Each structure stands twice: as structure tokens, then as C-alpha cells.
Amino acid sequence: MSKDFLLEIGLEEMPAKYITASAKQLQERIEKWLAENDLAYETTEVYATPRRLSVIVKVLAEKQADRVEESKGPAKKIAKDENGNWSKAAQGFARGQGVDPDTLEFREIGGVEYIYLTKEVTGANTVDLLSDMRQIILTMTFPVSMHWASYDLRYIRPIKWLIAMFGDQVIPFEITNVTTGNTTRGHRFLGKEVAIASPAAYEEALLGQFVVADAEKRKAAIVSQIEEIEAVENWKIPMDADLLEEVNNLVEYPTVLHGTFDEAYLELPEEVLITTMKEHQRYFPVVDEAGKLRPYFITVRNGNHEHLETVAKGNEKVLRARLSDADFFYQEDLKITINEAVAKLKNIVFHEKLGTLTEKMVRVKKVALIIADHLNMTDAQKQKVSRAADIYKFDLVTNLVGEFPELQGIMGEKYALLQGEDSEVATAIREHYMPTSADGDLPQSDIGALLAIADKLETLTGFFCVGIVPTGSADPFSLRRSALGIMRIIQEKQWNIRILDILEDVVAIERADGLDELPSKEVFQEVQQFLNNRLRAILAEHQVRHDIIDAVIGGDLSVVPALIERATLLNKHRDADWFRPTMEALARVVNISKKYQTETKIDPALFENDSEAQLFEAVEKLKQAYPSLNVVERLQAFAGLRLAIDAYFENTLVMSDDENVRNNRLALLFELASFIKEFARIEDINVK
Structure with missing residues (x-):
């Protein structure tokens, strides 16, 4: 007879951004274990809140299926001596299989007789295997982890309780002095401990203690409540998927509410308001039909509907203080000229081995102008490239970017336009950071794309020149992302430039600036291979077969768009x-x-x-x-x-x-x- 199995790991509040992936990892590890142990089941269901990671295995078989195993032993001429007695080899084979040699039989394969043993193996009882869940829990990995008390275990957060139930039976094991049971914990303030009668009763039991365990149901509840406010107030509330995911992982029992702020703050750039609300307060901004910000916000409470007015006022007070600071910083920044800001960059160290931001910008300007030559840009375009490279990091010394690092580049563009800079130059200041993630948005302007490539290529080559190279999973300066960004931008722009010709010049620029801990040839080869690997990753993501990738890329990076086109074409017709x-x-x-x-x-x-x-x-x-x-x-x-x-x-x-x-x-x-x-x-x- 089949039963459901429940595993719950109860924890202190986990960082929201790691919860979804951690829950998925637990589910995948359990499914892999079930397959390896030949245990039949119907499906798995995953649950996650800030304080728990849980999986229910539905209709899990009570035992492994019985099976027949066949084992091939030595050839007959080796298995028996000239007198027909079992040899030591045959006896060892039988002993290893746990049988008497006289039960062995021979089977002819390819004209040669071999010992063959066929035996029936009774499947183990599931209840006797489920204690392996302890090892599954212990071997999980996380981007961040911590010690607690005197335990050696490192985990995403301290383990506070454990449930492991097969039907109504508790599977006993212990981790860091926490023993499995059938009791879970409800909402930290609204709920209490509750016993789980069976895995099937898990979700409902938690709901009774103000915990919506199913992350998708919790998210749907948030969206539904936001849509209700939209309808009642006649507002538009853009649904930011990343923000929704994060907020969903901050709460166990979501209640949506709204608040307001002083209209005077709408004079600030929208990006400042949105960043303050989203990144710092986890609020959803409100806009009108035309998409213009209105002086309201949406937030999600981890609790019920009681005292919502008090909660709203508290959130308004916090936001008001944030916006007041932002307004002060903005007004102070308007008093600083771009040239004054650029002058301050000589006091900021980019990296102890790579010098100041000013020194970096000088190198990047040289690289940018070399790329401009390869692209046959006009003199007017080159002047814009030169100006953008001269000032593109200036906003890093502004007050607003110092307080809100997420606004770097964005405020640079704003301030540049306010001080009369060319619009293409201003756009390049914002776009040179792109892409900010592996699949992030790419620069749209030519000047911005060129500056982004120059900045990333100079950074990448500079670090390689001083022997700082990513190893394994360690990439503290995001050099893989920089290399991937270079490849993606070139492909997006369809720029038929030979990246290796440019790379030779970049290595020479770095060495001329004293970044010469490694020989030029070694740096050139390593950076080339590094870029090569990122291009391979792009092609692999497009399902291009590995042998075709090898055939097209070979040992020469060549012209990126042409390489990608040839690889995808060959793959299409394979x-x-x-x-x-x-x-x-x-x-x-x-x-x-x-x-x-x-x-x-x-x-x-x-x-x-x-x-x-x-x-x-x-x-x-x-x-x-x-x-x-x-x-x-x-x-x-x-x-x-x-x-x-x-x-x-x-x-x-x-x-x-x-x-x-x-x-x-x-x-x-x-x-x-x-x-x-x-x-x-x-x-x-x-x-x-």
C-alpha cells in the first residue's frame, strides 16, 4: 500500500533571494534519491516560506519492487580446473554474490561459456530507507551559510525543527540536536505549534496557523489583492516579477496594503523614487494611465488585516525619511560640476593592483578609441566616444549614488543632460554598465555599446595582467559576466571586428601602464581562451552541438557574429x-x-x-x-x-x-x- 511522505526543514528566517532555489534543490535531491533507490511515486510537491523548506512525495510505494539480478562471472575454462573442481576465481565470485558455488550455471556468449548467476532480490521496505533524508538535508548547498552554537554544520540558517513522516509514522533521525517529529510551527506572531496528522493534512494545518505554505498560492494571493486595490482606487500597479518573488519570500501570510507620500517628492527623478521604493523598502510603485508615478505605494504585510492603518503609517514614515534623504542628496549633487566630480576620481582606488578610477578611465579611453577605429567611426563619433570615456564614472562620487549604488549610470545620465552634455554621451554613461546580469538588457546606442565593451575588456585584461583570474566558482570581480557581456554586445550589434586584434592592443596598453606581472603572450592567450569559453557558453545555450562549437570556434576567436552564424547554421542542418x-x-x-x-x-x-x-x-x-x-x-x-x-x-x-x-x-x-x-x-x- 502506498503512502505520502513529508519532509520539512524548519529554520530561522532565510534570505528571501535564496528560498526558491533552495526549495527546488531539496525537491530535485529527493527525486534523484527516489530514482536511485527504485522507489515508485506519483509526484512531488514543494513548499517554501521564510522559515521552512518542505517536500511531500505523493503516493510513495511502501517498498522497492522485487527484482531479478544477473551477474556474469569468469569463463568456464577459468572457473573449473582440469578435474572439474571450482577454481579459486569461481569460489571468490560465488562468495561475493553470497551463494554456494554449486548453484552457479553456465551460459554461452559469443561461443564462450561463462558463469552466470540469476537471483531474486527482495525490495527493501521504504520506511527502512527514508532515514537517508538526513544525508540529503546535510548535503544541500547554499550561496551563504553560517555556523550556530557549537555545531560544525554550516547551513543557510540554524535548523529549529524537523518533520519526516511516512504516512502517520515518524522517520527518526537527528541533526544538530534537533530530532524529527510530527510538529511544525505556525506564523511567528499569529500562529503556534501544530501536530501534523499526515502529509495530506500538512498544508491545511499550516493555513490554520496563518502560514500559506505553497509559494505559488501565496504569490497568487498577493497578485489578487493588488489587482483588487487597482480596481478600487483606479490605479495602475506595474507587476515587477523580481520584486514580487522577493516579497513573496519575505512573508508567510500576505496582506496587501497601500500608503502615500508627499507629492512634492515627485519632483525627484522617477528612477530615484522607484529605486527607493523597490530596492530599499520592497514597495510596489503606483502609476497613472500614462505610466507617470503617483504619490502612493503598495506594500505586503506578513500578517492579517488587523491594524492596517497603523502599519501603513509606519511604512509611510520610513519612506518619508528615505525620500527626504534622497531629495537632500539630489539638491547637493546639482551643485557639483562634472569636471569637479571627475577630479575626485583620482582619490578612489579601483583595485590596489590596478590603480585609481582615473587611471582606469585613461586606459579605457585608449581602448575605446581603438575600437572606434576598427568600426570606422566618423570623427564626430570619435569625439563623443572620447568625451564619454573622459567622464563616464563621474557619478560614482555623487551623494545620491553613494547612498543608492543601484543608481550608478542612471544618475550619471541625468546629471550629464542637466549640465548640457551631448545626449549620446549621456546615454553611454548609463549604458556602459550593461548588461548587469548574464541575460540582462544590452546597450542600444553605438557609443554606449562601444564604451561598455571597452570598459569590460580593459577590466578583464587588467585583472589577468596582474594574475587575478577566476578559478572554479570563485569570480569575485564578475569577470565571466564581463566577458559574456562583450560577446553578447558584439553579437547584438553585428560588429564584424576581430576581437583578437583589439585584444593585442589592450594588453599593450595595460603593460605600458605598469600592469605587467604576467608576460604579454600568456595574458593574451588566457584572455582569448576566457572569451572563447564565454562564446561557447552562448552557443551551448542555443543548443548547438559541442563538436560543431569546437569546429567553428577552433583556436581563433575571429569575428564573433560570423562564428555564431556559422555554428548555428551547421547545427540547423546537422x-x-x-x-x-x-x-x-x-x-x-x-x-x-x-x-x-x-x-x-x-x-x-x-x-x-x-x-x-x-x-x-x-x-x-x-x-x-x-x-x-x-x-x-x-x-x-x-x-x-x-x-x-x-x-x-x-x-x-x-x-x-x-x-x-x-x-x-x-x-x-x-x-x-x-x-x-x-x-x-x-x-x-x-x-x-
Whole structure:
């Protein structure tokens, strides 16, 4: 008979941003354990609040299924001696299987007889296996963890109670002096401890103690209450998914309420108001039909509807103090000129090995102008690049950004426009931080995109020059994100620049500025490989097969958009009927052409069959057309060569005894191979 199983880890309040992932991890670990132990079940349900991570396994079998195991032993000639007695090898095999040697039988495989043992294994009872949950709990990993009391265990937060129930039976084990039971805890202020009669009663029992255990139901309740306020007040409340997720993980029993603030604060830039409400207070801003901010906010209380007016007033008081500070900082910042702010950057150390922000900006300006040259920008554009690079970090010394770091770049753009800077320069100041996450928004302006690449590439190369390189999961300066951002921006802009040519210049700039702890060649190679790996990650996310990634990227980063286009094109056609024979034919050309050692001009007079002449003619046509062909047309051209290549190899002995004929044939293959290798290392593609 099947039963439900409940595991609950009760904890002190966890950081909201880690709760969802932690609950998912617990669910996945339990599902993996169930599969490894061959335990049948219907489904798993995951629950999470700030004070608990829980999983219910529905309709879990009471025991493992009985199974038949077959084990193959040594060959008969080894298993028995010349007198027909069991050898030590056979006796050892039987002993290892826990049986008498006389129960062994022989089975013929491939004309050879081997010992074979077939035995029935009775499945273990589930209740005897579930104590493994202790190890599942102990092996969970978290971005942050802590010790408590005198225990050696590090965990996201101290464990306060544990439930492990199979049906109504408690599975006994202990962690840090906390023993499993059937009692959970309700809301910290509104609820109390409650006994769980069975896993099926878990959710309802907690609801009776003011805990909505199901995170999705809790989130739906928040959204529903917000929509109700929207309808009653005729407001628009933009639903920020990240903020909703965080707020949802801050409460166990959500009640939505609203408050107000002084309209005078609407004179502040909207970004200041929104950042104050969202990032610092976890409030949802309110806007009108046109999307303009109104002097109201929405917040979510961890509790019921009692005394909501008092709660609203308390939130209003806190927000008022925040906005008052923001207004003061904003007014003070307006008194500072950009040049005055830039001058202060020489007193801010970017990194002890990389110098001040001023020194960094000087290097970035050089990199930015080099990229501008590669992009053939006009003199007017270069002037804007130069100005943006001169000032793009100035807002880091402003009061408002000092108080609200989330506004860096955003306030730089605002202040730059207020002081009469060119709009493209101002936009670049904001956009140079982009993307701020692996899949974050990218710069839209050319100047902003260029400055973002220059800043990230200089940062990346600078750290490598002084020997600070990410290792394993340790990447304290987010260099992987910087490299990924570079690749994504170049691809988005479709800029056909050779990143390696620029990288050589960047390494030289860093070394000229005294960042020379490692040799130039080593830095160049390591940064190239680092960027290469980020490009591989982009292609892997697009489900491009790994052998195709290897074939296209090879050892040369080359032009990023072209690499991505070739990889995705090859991946798209990998299952086409023509793909395998075409790749095999092209790979054969490349592999044999490697034997070409003597520079030889192809002489048609040395051709000995029509297949040679036909392939030569096809290669000549390819040579003429190739520069004007796009990527799709080039692949089509290669596919069109297959029959000529196959006929050539069928009728032609490349490695002729006649040296002149041999070199002539190798020269033809080498010329064709040069086009193939420019497209991809076709020989690396697995077509077996």
C-alpha cells in the first residue's frame, strides 16, 4: 500500500533571494534519491516560506519492487580446473554474490561459456530507507551559510525543527540536536505549534496557523489583492516579477496594503523614487494611465488585516525619511560640476593592483578609441566616444549614488543632460554598465555599446595582467559576466571586428601602464581562451552541438557574429540527409591536404582524368564567387562540391609515385581546403 511522505526543514528566517532555489534543490535531491533507490511515486510537491523548506512525495510505494539480478562471472575454462573442481576465481565470485558455488550455471556468449548467476532480490521496505533524508538535508548547498552554537554544520540558517513522516509514522533521525517529529510551527506572531496528522493534512494545518505554505498560492494571493486595490482606487500597479518573488519570500501570510507620500517628492527623478521604493523598502510603485508615478505605494504585510492603518503609517514614515534623504542628496549633487566630480576620481582606488578610477578611465579611453577605429567611426563619433570615456564614472562620487549604488549610470545620465552634455554621451554613461546580469538588457546606442565593451575588456585584461583570474566558482570581480557581456554586445550589434586584434592592443596598453606581472603572450592567450569559453557558453545555450562549437570556434576567436552564424547554421542542418556525406567529403579533403609541403602552382596539363579537371574547375568557380557569398550560400557551395570530390577520390590516387603529379594533386586539395578551413574545422564534426 502506498503512502505520502513529508519532509520539512524548519529554520530561522532565510534570505528571501535564496528560498526558491533552495526549495527546488531539496525537491530535485529527493527525486534523484527516489530514482536511485527504485522507489515508485506519483509526484512531488514543494513548499517554501521564510522559515521552512518542505517536500511531500505523493503516493510513495511502501517498498522497492522485487527484482531479478544477473551477474556474469569468469569463463568456464577459468572457473573449473582440469578435474572439474571450482577454481579459486569461481569460489571468490560465488562468495561475493553470497551463494554456494554449486548453484552457479553456465551460459554461452559469443561461443564462450561463462558463469552466470540469476537471483531474486527482495525490495527493501521504504520506511527502512527514508532515514537517508538526513544525508540529503546535510548535503544541500547554499550561496551563504553560517555556523550556530557549537555545531560544525554550516547551513543557510540554524535548523529549529524537523518533520519526516511516512504516512502517520515518524522517520527518526537527528541533526544538530534537533530530532524529527510530527510538529511544525505556525506564523511567528499569529500562529503556534501544530501536530501534523499526515502529509495530506500538512498544508491545511499550516493555513490554520496563518502560514500559506505553497509559494505559488501565496504569490497568487498577493497578485489578487493588488489587482483588487487597482480596481478600487483606479490605479495602475506595474507587476515587477523580481520584486514580487522577493516579497513573496519575505512573508508567510500576505496582506496587501497601500500608503502615500508627499507629492512634492515627485519632483525627484522617477528612477530615484522607484529605486527607493523597490530596492530599499520592497514597495510596489503606483502609476497613472500614462505610466507617470503617483504619490502612493503598495506594500505586503506578513500578517492579517488587523491594524492596517497603523502599519501603513509606519511604512509611510520610513519612506518619508528615505525620500527626504534622497531629495537632500539630489539638491547637493546639482551643485557639483562634472569636471569637479571627475577630479575626485583620482582619490578612489579601483583595485590596489590596478590603480585609481582615473587611471582606469585613461586606459579605457585608449581602448575605446581603438575600437572606434576598427568600426570606422566618423570623427564626430570619435569625439563623443572620447568625451564619454573622459567622464563616464563621474557619478560614482555623487551623494545620491553613494547612498543608492543601484543608481550608478542612471544618475550619471541625468546629471550629464542637466549640465548640457551631448545626449549620446549621456546615454553611454548609463549604458556602459550593461548588461548587469548574464541575460540582462544590452546597450542600444553605438557609443554606449562601444564604451561598455571597452570598459569590460580593459577590466578583464587588467585583472589577468596582474594574475587575478577566476578559478572554479570563485569570480569575485564578475569577470565571466564581463566577458559574456562583450560577446553578447558584439553579437547584438553585428560588429564584424576581430576581437583578437583589439585584444593585442589592450594588453599593450595595460603593460605600458605598469600592469605587467604576467608576460604579454600568456595574458593574451588566457584572455582569448576566457572569451572563447564565454562564446561557447552562448552557443551551448542555443543548443548547438559541442563538436560543431569546437569546429567553428577552433583556436581563433575571429569575428564573433560570423562564428555564431556559422555554428548555428551547421547545427540547423546537422540532421539533413546531405550533411553527413558532405562533411565526410570535406574532411577528407582537409586531412589529405595536410600532406602538402611544397609550394606548387596547379598545372591542369598534369591532370590524368576528367575528375581532376572537373574538381579544378569547381574550385576555380568557388574561388571567384566565395568573397561575395553569404554564410548560407557558402555552405550550399560546399554541399554542391560533394559529388565532384567523391568522383575525384574514386578515380584519382592522390599520392602518386610521380612527384610532380602528386604535388599537383595536393596543391589542388590544399587550395580547396583553405576555403573549408576558413569556414570551420570540418574534420572535428562528428558524423558517425
